[in-house]
Amino acid sequence: MPSVAVLLSVGRHPASGRARRAPLDARALEMAFSLPNAAVHAIHAGNPDEPALRDYLGMGMERLTVLSIPRDGDPVPALTAHLEQLSPDMVLCGSRAEGGEDSGMVPYLIAHALGYAMVADIAAVSASAATATLTQALPRGRRRLIETGLPVVATVNTAAPAPRQSSFGRARRGVIDILAADAPPDTLADQCEIRPWRPRPKRMRLAAAASAADRLKAMTETRSGEGAVMIQPSPEEAARAIYAYLVEKRIIGDGS
Amino acid sequence: MTGKRRDPRAERQARLIAGGERKRFALGAVPQPAGRPRRDPRSLRRAATVPGGVRPRIDWHGGARMAARPGPDARPQSQPEIRITADPAFLVLAVADHPGGALSEHDRETIGAARSLADAGGGAVAVLTSGTVEGLAEAGADRVLSVPAGHIGDYDPEARTAAVLAAIDLLKPRHVLFPESAEGGADLARRVAALSGERLFGGVASLSADAASRRMRGGAMEMAAAPPRLMSIAENAFAAHDGVRHEARALDAPAFAPVRRIGTVTPLAIEAGTLSLADADFILSGGNGVTDWAAFAELGRVLGATLGGSRVVCDEGHLPRDRQVGASGSLVTARCYLAFGIAGAPQHLQGITEVRHVVAINTDLHAEMIKRADLAIIADAQAVMPALVAHAKERRDA
Ligand SMILES: Cc1cc2nc3c(=O)[nH]c(=O)nc-3n(C[C@H](O)[C@H](O)[C@H](O)COP(=O)(O)OP(=O)(O)OC[C@H]3O[C@@H](n4cnc5c(N)ncnc54)[C@H](O)[C@@H]3O)c2cc1C
Ligand SMILES: Nc1ncnc2c1ncn2[C@@H]1O[C@H](COP(=O)(O)O)[C@@H](O)[C@H]1O
Numbered sequence: 190m191p192s193v194a195v196l197l198s199v200g201r202h203p204a205s206g207r208a209r210r211a212p213l214d215a216r217a218l219e220m221a222f223s224l225p226n227a228a229v230h231a232i233h234a235g236n237p238d239e240p241a242l243r244d245y246l247g248m249g250m251e252r253l254t255v256l257s258i259p260r261d262g263d264p265v266p267a268l269t270a271h272l273e274q275l276s277p278d279m280v281l282c283g284s285r286a287e288g289g290e291d292s293g294m295v296p297y298l299i300a301h302a303l304g305y306a307m308v309a310d311i312a313a314v315s316a317s318a319a320t321a322t323l324t325q326a327l328p329r330g331r332r333r334l335i336e337t338g339l340p341v342v343a344t345v346n347t348a349a350p351a352p353r354q355s356s357f358g359r360a361r362r363g364v365i366d367i368l369a370a371d372a373p374p375d376t377l378a379d380q381c382e383i384r385p386w387r388p389r390p391k392r393m394r395l396a397a398a399a400s401a402a403d404r405l406k407a408m409t410e411t412r413s414g415e416g417a418v419m420i421q422p423s424p425e426e427a428a429r430a431i432y433a434y435l436v437e438k439r440i441i442g443d444g445s
Numbered sequence: 446m447t448g449k450r451r452d453p454r455a456e457r458q459a460r461l462i463a464g465g466e467r468k469r470f471a472l473g474a475v476p477q478p479a480g481r482p483r484r485d486p487r488s489l490r491r492a493a494t495v496p497g498g499v500r501p502r503i504d505w506h507g508g509a510r511m512a513a514r515p516g517p518d519a520r521p522q523s524q525p526e527i528r529i530t531a532d533p534a535f536l537v538l539a540v541a542d543h544p545g546g547a548l549s550e551h552d553r554e555t556i557g558a559a560r561s562l563a564d565a566g567g568g569a570v571a572v573l574t575s576g577t578v579e580g581l582a583e584a585g586a587d588r589v590l591s592v593p594a595g596h597i598g599d600y601d602p603e604a605r606t607a608a609v610l611a612a613i614d615l616l617k618p619r620h621v622l623f624p625e626s627a628e629g630g631a632d633l634a635r636r637v638a639a640l641s642g643e644r645l646f647g648g649v650a651s652l653s654a655d656a657a658s659r660r661m662r663g664g665a666m667e668m669a670a671a672p673p674r675l676m677s678i679a680e681n682a683f684a685a686h687d688g689v690r691h692e693a694r695a696l697d698a699p700a701f702a703p704v705r706r707i708g709t710v711t712p713l714a715i716e717a718g719t720l721s722l723a724d725a726d727f728i729l730s731g732g733n734g735v736t737d738w739a740a741f742a743e744l745g746r747v748l749g750a751t752l753g754g755s756r757v758v759c760d761e762g763h764l765p766r767d768r769q770v771g772a773s774g775s776l777v778t779a780r781c782y783l784a785f786g787i788a789g790a791p792q793h794l795q796g797i798t799e800v801r802h803v804v805a806i807n808t809d810l811h812a813e814m815i816k817r818a819d820l821a822i823i824a825d826a827q828a829v830m831p832a833l834v835a836h837a838k839e840r841r842d843a
Contacts, residue, residue, distance in 0.1 A: 201663040287663035292647050293631070297639040306706035309602075309632040320708070328627050330720040332713040333600060337706065346627075377644060381668040386660055389651070392681060400495055401504040418821045420810065424832035427822045431783070431804055431829075432836050434820045438802050440727050440781040441748060 191316045191339070192228040193221045194277040196268065196295065197253070199233070199241050201288040210244035213283030215352035217345040218248055220314055221281050222353075227316075230254065230275060234264035237367045246363025247355030254366045262372025265295060269302045270370070277340065279321060284310055284344040290377070293344070300342035308335055312348035528689045530587050533569030537562050538618035539586075540573045540609055542628045551624040553584050553685035555678045558652055559622045560585040560686045562672065565654035568619065571696070573612050575605070582693035585686030590616070592698045600710050602629065604703040606636040611701035613641070618674075625649075625677040634677040646676045652683070717751045722768065722775040725751035727783075730770055731826075732793075733757045734786015734807060740830040741785070747837045753777070755787050771796035785826040789814030 200211030576594030
């Protein structure tokens, strides 16, 4: 029976700015539920009175541990100390938070402090007694199977299954266990200027064409191809030509 | 008592200023050519006129001068211009992802950002790669640090982290830049930051020698500070270096020993059928010229392509709506687009502007899709599809 710790942060709705469950962290929790008979420990470091935490309880947990730290405190030391005590087989996190600095550093710092293996951007997981098999999601739908020994810290990205709805009754009934923890204040924010994000114009790849007319054409017209044309070939000839082209451009591997 | 008779013509002639294409006369004192240079609209206009062509054409954006200049191909190949920074004030280290052994566009942008930092203070850009990578000089690298490819295979983030830390130790760069990419750059940057105990400024969206800024709080806010040592560069935020080649001098790679915790790694086959169009790398697309949808689906399975279609076929329900390619469907970025029976309406072609290789099969030689195609075949889609299925199976079995 593997024990899994899920680190949950408080998200922020992009339009209204209201606190909500962070979507990636909810996916991490969903992934923990998908492990057969795992003991799931949900942990948050922050304000225990935050109402958005109940959204996680509504996903079907009886308890949620909150390490109570001040608002501008660094959550990493408190989380590390707690996880050291708990010593879970697996720690699941979101790949990026959305309410704070959003650096995505928390999982890496925890893995480094505890000496756990670290795997980023996983879409699926299975675990046996001593190893975990993680499916890592890459751009363009590529996937990689990674086998590691336990314990391991893994971050979950958007390729993971979507989280279930939060049910109101369970959210009301769930219990929040509050543990006192201390956190050194995070000083980076004081050294930075913080201002509202101003959208910047999208950078366009300007063609270095000879004349304005050519540049306008490159911006607005569709590109025309190399233009190899076969007129009324037999179907077999056509099939051979297409297949050879796909192999040449390495779109498909040649079977032989 | 006759005074000297004035000769206005002669006086005027005496005041004529020689040179210049317009007649100009000096009134009063003879004007000094010194001082602020005068703008000469005529010569500006002449310089902006595009040579050749029947109609006079004027390009105020410097295009005419560019046209007059020989293109890059016409330049003598014997002496390409190379910029050499022999004794840099400091180094900026850029760590390239180079998925599949070639620089990605995001890598180029990262090196471009490193260039802007280096150029602002007389520094040089060093690029860390594994194995030999082409095109580093064009991308703007002054120094190249290449770790043996065997060490950093396809996926070995622990070895890469050790290599980056060793390179930082060796070069003592002022800044280290990573691409903030899912190919591995974002992961690597955070591993290096955690191991070295330095703060990472992740996903930098704007950067100059005295300020870097990144998004925070779910994208609503922005934090700015003087550029720290470790930064990762957001995609599409910086221009790649395009211009003069740099030296790309090879440096000796440092030795490093990774701490290994990750076990075996196996790449999985792509399940093309379940991919979204925007993610797909190879798309088989059908239009109104396709009637045999069973053969179409079979072809997609055999070739391992993601299915797409024009609006007409989605309207008719042959494919679900999320499979529509085009202006009102998905804009695709696939490497290859295999189009059966698609006419190539502008709304459809807008969806495939980013596609590298297009193959079109159509009965109409004058269809727009045929013009866009790199390989065009004038044939009946219903005959070619089964033939292609048979041919692919035959080749696989052979
Ligand atoms: C506002 C707006 C938005 C639109 N957005 C989109 C969009 O996002 N995506 C999109 O696709 N369309 C869009 N359209 C529609 C678009 O204008 C075209 O109508 C549509 O793309 C045509 O689809 P088609 O090429 O499949 O069909 P057709 O125009 O009917 O072309 C069929 C082609 O198949 C060929 N053909 C016929 N029989 C055979 C055969 N046996 N073998 C081989 N070839 C054959 C014909 O020669 C012809 O070239 C939009 C239109 C509007 C007005
Ligand atoms: N205060 C916190 N309490 C619990 N988990 C957190 C906290 N902050 C961040 N995390 C976890 O770390 C991930 C990355 O966060 P960040 O490094 O802040 O972007 C999040 O998705 C969470 O899983």
